[in-house]
Amino acid sequence: MAGENQTHVTEFTLLGFSHGQPFLFVLxxxxxxxxxxxxxxxLALVSLDPHLRSPMYFFLSHLSCLDICYSSVTVPKILANALRPRATISYRGCLAQTFFLMACAGAECTLLAVMAYDRYAAICQPLRYARAMSRGVCVAAAAGCWLWGMLDSAVHTLLAxxxxFCGAARLQHLFCDVPPLLAAACSDTRPSQAALHAASVFVGLSPFLLVVVSYLRILATVLGMPVATSRRKAFSTCSAHLLVVALYFVTANLNYNRPSAGYSPAADTLVSxxxxxxxxMLNPLIYSLxxxxxxxxxxxxxxxxxTAGSGGSEA
Structure with missing residues (x-):
């Protein structure tokens, strides 16, 4: 019966914000x-500058690619709906958006952990670093992050x-994601809830713990360095990544592991x-600064x- 009811859902109405507002479109x-x-x-700097060819910047380029995918999965549809009187998304479009969004989320969690291990290997095991983070290892690690995110997402999308959905299919959200779909469903959501809890452990918590362990080892090594300039240099190479990790995991945890008590659609939309x-948008700014x-x-x-522009004008 659930599958029969589901075939009647052809689109969802998105109720994440008041539509028809030019300010939101511009923002x-x-x-x-x-x-x-x-x-x-x-991406351009890492590709063109020979000083940015290390594993650290190889993974940074993948992080930038993931961030572009993140925004491109959601924002163009938000822009298309922003000036319409009723924001909608097709049923298949919703599932596709959910799949790619969750794939990016899983891949980024794992990638941030790999980047933390890279910093650990560079600072704590410098003599073994070239072999531990060889080109082949880096490519395999990056490919594994993308694959892991897609496999995790496939499970959530299949369950979704x-x-x-009974009656009008309405999502209190800006875009399609697993939590708003579960909130709108009228069938048993326990399998999807269990998958989210499992993913929070294996896709969210495990990489986060690896990041914590890596930086605890880095901290112990850096504090043992006899030269203050060496300590400052080591901390400077890690500070940007630490800020990105903190920003990502805090907002991800709020997005997927909020307590049900005190649930607010407005707060949910803001966190998402x-x-x-x-x-x-902030990640490249953090790394640049x-x-x-x-x-x-x-x-x-x-x-x-x-210089090129000056030369061209003089010619």
Whole structure:
């Protein structure tokens, strides 16, 4: 019966915010363009600057690619709905959006853990670093992050596709995700809830614990360094990643592990916007401000462009 009811759902109405507001359209458009520009700049710098060819920046380029995917999964549809009197998304479009959103979430959790291990290997085991983080290992690790995210997402999307929705299919959200789908379903959601709890352990908590253990080992090693300049250099290479980890895991935990008591659709929408839309915009900004090598590569690229422009005008 659940499957029969489900076939009648052809679209969802999204009730995440009041529609027909030009201000919201401009705000989300500005965030999306900043996200594309910032992360594309990181990708370009890593590709073009020979000083950014280390494993750290290889993984940073994958993080930027993930952030572009994050925003592109959700924001274009939000923009399309922002000026319409009724925001909708098709049933198949909703499942597709859920799949790619969860895939990016799972991949990013794992990637941040791999990036933390890379910093641990570089600072705590420098003599073994070249072999431990060889090109082949880095490629395999990055591919594993993407694959792990897709496998996790496939489970959630498959379970979501078995849900049935009675009456008007309305989601109190800006876009499709597993929590709002579960809140709107009128069938048994226990399998999906169990999958979310399992994912919070294996996809969320486990990578986070690996990050914590890696940085505890890094902290012990750095504090044991005899030279203050060496300590400052080690901390500077980790500070940007720590900020990104803190921002991502805090908002992800609020998005997928909120207590049911005191649930508020408005708060849910705000947290999800921070997690999926604002955070991808902030990541390249954090790395640009906190990482000396990225700042240097950016200044070099801007100087080169200015020199080229001056030469062209003189010619």
């Amino acid at each position: 989300f458009l500005a965030i999306y363009l900043a996200t594309l520009l910032g992360n594309s700049a990181i 596709s078995q849900l049935s 916007a921070l997690y999926c839309i604002v955070t991808p 906190r990482n000396r090598e990225v700042r240097g590569a950016l200044r070099k690229a801007l100087r080169g462009r200015g």
